[in-house]
Amino acid sequence: MAKRRVPDELAFLVNRRAAQRTTDASMAGKVCVVSGSTSGVGLATVRRLARGGAHIVLVCRNREKAEAVRTEITEQHGVPVGVVLADFSDLDTVRAAAGTLLAGYPRIDVLVNSVGLHSTSRIITSVGFELVFCVNHLGPFLLTYLLLERMRQSAPSRIIQVNSEGHRFGGLDLEDLDWKRRRYKGLKSYGASKIAQLLTVWEFADRLKGSNVTINAMHPGDVRTNIGNNNGPLYRWWLHNVTWHALKDPVISGEALYYLAAAPELAEVSGRFFHLTIDEKPAAHALDRELGRRVWDLSLRMTGLSPGL
Numbered sequence: 001m002a003k004r005r006v007p008d009e010l011a012f013l014v015n016r017r018a019a020q021r022t023t024d025a026s027m028a029g030k031v032c033v034v035s036g037s038t039s040g041v042g043l044a045t046v047r048r049l050a051r052g053g054a055h056i057v058l059v060c061r062n063r064e065k066a067e068a069v070r071t072e073i074t075e076q077h078g079v080p081v082g083v084v085l086a087d088f089s090d091l092d093t094v095r096a097a098a099g100t101l102l103a104g105y106p107r108i109d110v111l112v113n114s115v116g117l118h119s120t121s122r123i124i125t126s127v128g129f130e131l132v133f134c135v136n137h138l139g140p141f142l143l144t145y146l147l148l149e150r151m152r153q154s155a156p157s158r159i160i161q162v163n164s165e166g167h168r169f170g171g172l173d174l175e176d177l178d179w180k181r182r183r184y185k186g187l188k189s190y191g192a193s194k195i196a197q198l199l200t201v202w203e204f205a206d207r208l209k210g211s212n213v214t215i216n217a218m219h220p221g222d223v224r225t226n227i228g229n230n231n232g233p234l235y236r237w238w239l240h241n242v243t244w245h246a247l248k249d250p251v252i253s254g255e256a257l258y259y260l261a262a263a264p265e266l267a268e269v270s271g272r273f274f275h276l277t278i279d280e281k282p283a284a285h286a287l288d289r290e291l292g293r294r295v296w297d298l299s300l301r302m303t304g305l306s307p308g309l
């Protein structure tokens with residue numbers, strides 16, 4: 001009997017159980033900058049990249065945690081580890097971090113943005129951005145944009161945005177990015193940030209055509225990390241006592257990100273969304289290129305960049 005084809009919108013249910021791809025390709029000496037690398041997906045990624053011989057640069061907000069990661073990786077893998085501080089809820093610090101990276105690293109081979117959070121309450125940053133949108137989308141967008149020229153000079157190079165199947169939740173309203181008009185919903189706010197990021201990945205990919213710099217997005221699996229730990233006691237109880245039991249070890253995320261960063265067969269693949277390592281079609285609302293152009297312009301404006309690319 002012929003196998004029934006799963007609709008695109010449900011392919012993630014199949015992909016999450018599918019055998020994932022891996023690679024043994026070496027990353028020896030490659031400079032890999034990873035944001036959000038003090039915990040969860042980002043931490044698993046730097047551990048795996050270090051095992052592959054990469055020179056690691058941690059972009060983190062917490063010096064103490066970053067130093068602990070640096071010590072662990074140096075001791076276990078003997079690769080160089082740099083630390084650059086940035087709080088993605090404050091874009092000035094992201095700008096400063098980009099400056100430090102440009103001054104300190106004449107080449108950058110890989111940029112992974114794993115920084116992110118999910119908040120059940122609406123929080124507004126000191127300059128008036130909704131926190132989740134700022135940390136999950138605007139901060140990584142700004143860092144990526146500011147490092148692009150260096151990545152072009154370092155080509156072939158790769159950018160990977162850690163996105164999420166949560167983009168399917170919807171929630172993006174360009175007229176109400178800070179949730180003033182709508183009742184705030186954590187999952188929708190998370191969805192909005194991830195849709196915006198995906199839409200800009202397609203825009204970046206178009207602008208990078210022919211440069212030998214690739215940019216892709218990925219869902220890192222459903223994994224047991226610190227995400228959500230910033231929320232209230234009831235949420236945390238549910239997270240620790242129920243949700244975590246269904247989640248996997250983020251080592252699978254690190255392995256998938258290593259594959260996306262290193263696999264020779266992906267050298268020219270750009271502008272795609274991967275469920276771990278499997279190429280997957282995102283939700284239709286994240287493929288709306290007209291909306292994407294508006295999100296691109298808006299992201300430039302909100303991050304204080306001028307449209308040069």
Ligand SMILES: NC(=O)c1ccc[n+]([C@@H]2O[C@H](COP(=O)([O-])OP(=O)(O)OC[C@H]3O[C@@H](n4cnc5c(N)ncnc54)[C@H](OP(=O)(O)O)[C@@H]3O)[C@@H](O)[C@H]2O)c1
Nearest residue numbers: 036038039040041061087088115116164222223225226227
């Ligand atoms: N876990 C999952 O199942 C899952 C599923 C889909 C997508 N994702 C995505 O995976 C990425 C990583 O999340 P995770 O699950 O690994 O969560 P996590 O363990 O909480 O890691 C998040 C990382 O982001 C950092 N971070 C958070 N807010 C920051 C800020 N304002 N400035 C600088 N750094 C900040 C955290 O730093 P601290 O250590 O200082 O807190 C940590 O290093 C996120 O983009 C998330 O959306 C995760």
